[in-house]
């Protein structure tokens with residue numbers, strides 16, 4: 001058992017980089033992997049924005065992080081990725097408030113929720129996990145460029161291997177299966193990462209972007225599925241703690257010299273292989289254009 005646990009929990013961010021004067025935003029930072037990611041960024045001295053849909057939960061966690069790290073610069077702001085008005089309001093306040101943004105961790109996510117739609121009519125997985133973060137990144141991109149060198153980390157999953165981008169059924173209206181909907185959205189995270197990296201490289205912006213699989217992590221992600229909750233309980237000894245799950249996001253946000261690997265996918269703090277779908281540039285470009293269209297962003 002300890003061997004299996006070790007195998008499933010490898011990957012440690014060994015970077016010693018400190019972050020005084022740096023600014024970071026972590027979405028879904030009130031629990032799970034996001035909370036541990038935010039805690040470590042705060043421990044290293046960054047001003048960290050916990051972008052949470054439930055501000056009360058966020059405030060409790062902010063106080064906990066302040067107590068544990070001694071860093072008082074841990075701030076909570078409302079962000080509901082299932083509502084583009086909330087995303088735009090968050091971005092507007094942030095841009096007014098902050099001169100810089102060095103690290104954006106697109107971490108929040110939902111898995112296997114029953115068929116439902118966001119405030120803007122997007123299927124929930126695609127809406128929150130992909131489109132919400134796509135819009136947030138778009139709105140913060142100028143600030144990231146002004147703050148370069150800066151980084152974006154998109155938390156995807158190994159589950160992307162089962163994902164497909166069905167352009168004729170992006171909102172799951174023709175057919176829907178909650179597990180697959182999650183996989184599709186995680187594939188979209190990787191395609192977005194690659195297309196964004198290509199564009200940023202071409203413009204020589206100094207902003208780099210990475211996608212990660214955090215591992216199988218004991219968190220609230222399984223809340224919508226009784227079967228997954230049961231599997232997680234049965235195997236809780238073997239799977240990663242949220243702190244272990246945060247390591248690959250931290251590795252991509254902090255490791256010096258990683259710029260040349262912009263656009264790559266990481267797992268256990270190493271470059272990881274992605275599916276053939278996730279390497280398809282045509283699909284990545286089309287998904288970019290369709291996402292812009294859906295969100296009312298001018299296509300360039």
Ligand SMILES: NC(=O)C1=CN([C@@H]2O[C@H](COP(=O)(O)OP(=O)(O)OC[C@H]3O[C@@H](n4cnc5c(N)ncnc54)[C@H](OP(=O)(O)O)[C@@H]3O)[C@@H](O)[C@H]2O)C=CC1
Nearest residue numbers: 028032033053080081082107108109157216217219220221
């Ligand atoms: N756990 C695992 O085994 C794996 C996780 N991942 C990925 O890791 C990331 C973090 O997941 P994990 O920590 O495990 O899961 P958790 O469910 O513990 O955390 C998810 C976070 O996302 C937030 N969130 C959900 N919906 C929204 C929304 N509409 N607006 C803003 N925030 C929202 C949640 O807020 P609230 O608490 O208010 O609901 C919560 O803070 C996800 O992207 C997930 O897909 C990938 C592979 C495996």
Ligand SMILES: CC1=C(/C=C/C(C)=C/C=C/C(C)=C/C=O)C(C)(C)CCC1
Nearest residue numbers: 008156157158159216231232235238239
């Ligand atoms: C069967 C089995 C497992 C199940 C793994 C599963 C079901 C992983 C799902 C991961 C997901 C959904 C990731 C989210 O993005 C464990 C726990 C490794 C322990 C060994 C046996």
